Amino acid sequence: MLVTYLEASRDLCETDSILFGASLAVCRIIGVKLSTAARATGQSSAIPAWRIRIEERIAKARALIGRLICFRSGNTRPRIVCTVRMAFAGTNVSLSQPHIMQKLTERIDDLKQRIAAWGKRIRQYTERSTRFNQNRLFQSDQKRLYKSLERPIVSGTGPAPNQDDMVAFWRSLWSEPVNHNEGPWTEVVASQCAGITPMDPVVITPDDVAKAVHRAPTWKSPGLDGLHHYWLKGFMVCQAMLARQFQEALNQKSLPSLFTTGITHLVPKDEGATDPSEYRPITYLPTIYKTLTSILSARIARHLDSNQVMSRAQN
Template structure:
């Protein structure tokens, strides 16, 4: 029980002990699918020692039975856990001890895999085996139900900046109170700490000016820190929106849409919509053009004009054929998302 690794002879004996006989396999195959109503309790097996003594066969058999029990409990727990609530498996360090645990558990899976005829059940068995390995070697698993939830915690950098802003505002309040004539011991102690290392004494005649300068300096720092938070937040928001646009455009547009406003009555008539947009784009408008526009027009006079293009309904149908079906026209006739 004091060894930390398995040699080849120990691994071979583990395999022989772990592989059940044909009768045991048949009995286990009949019993495994009907044991889903049990309530596993695996907390006590988290610190199970995996090392064995090469001179004690009883200890080897005992530890193999414990490993088999942990595997069965993990598989039963995985079967009864919804897919979205499964814990996230950690990355296991590569070591001889962890390899030995995996090699010892692999033959135990034969009983479950031979009696299985469902792909989802196979996934549950393999995931349960991975959970069993983590519990045997002592790896930490996150709590169930938190695998797919997104963390909305405030970033550490923002907390640090907000703490600086809070401390600076508190210091401004103390300095302002001292400048107004408050000489309480707590206020005096804070003011002395604010001017520590600056060769400024509170008995100087220009202490009021020094206080004003110190307060203005703190206000400028608060403004700079607030601007840094806004800049970082804006950059993070743009980054997340760009990444979401590449993965799920529909979700992005739902996040960007404004609250729905209920409009009483019927929507605008189609003829009115056409007349409105035609009035914006089709009516000629006289602009005040500068001399450089005449130069550009004279340079492009020799360019052969492009043939007129006629857009048919078939062309429009072909162009929007690959567009997402959740992008539809709104009441204004423009393409919106929802």
């Protein structure tokens, strides 16, 4: 079925939509739970349901401890007394007993032990989840794993920067034209590049697309289209169509705006950063566009290597 639809595709945008529709159909057939959010994607920051439940228990236990301590300190307001009675519901303890203070202390200690046990459970689950994610990342992208181990990810949980300052800072870089004065280094670079043989016109083949898709991380963050490399690897019949349409885009020297548009995320360079200049902009672009740039980068690298070999042979 996919071959039939791809043969009717007129450009890269239609091919992208066809591949996304095919991936959506596969997910529905095999019963994968799909998010109801838009196709714009990013790393999910949702807290697992089990952790939310445990944290709610901890919050309720801490609130109960606070009210028990208030009652033990002599606070006999009706709400406090009602909470204490509920804390001892189902037991033979009554507030009129002579040893009620000792029972309160025992109840508070019991709640504190439960909070400690729940906190330990969260840490154990978190450590196990971290190990699982690291093992999976080791299989898919070892370089990214080693980078994450050497440089811990900045969570950015500190105070958020002022939105107006952030907009003004990046608008001055992206929206306002700037006249740069080129220094003498440009002439040096031009003289060094004068001996480089110009590249032949790039001809993209299905084999180039297959190699680029094979090199790409399977689940790397996609762009606005929400299409991962996983589907380009699985739908191998699309590689010939992509090669033809990539060639057409190069010949026309233009790409649809879909492939050069994305949502920019500002990632803090350091913990607690508030200055707009301390944030690094990252934009997720569509997977198909990344495949094209990967092919061109590999072709340029091979061309430069061949020039270096020829230069050494001449010397």
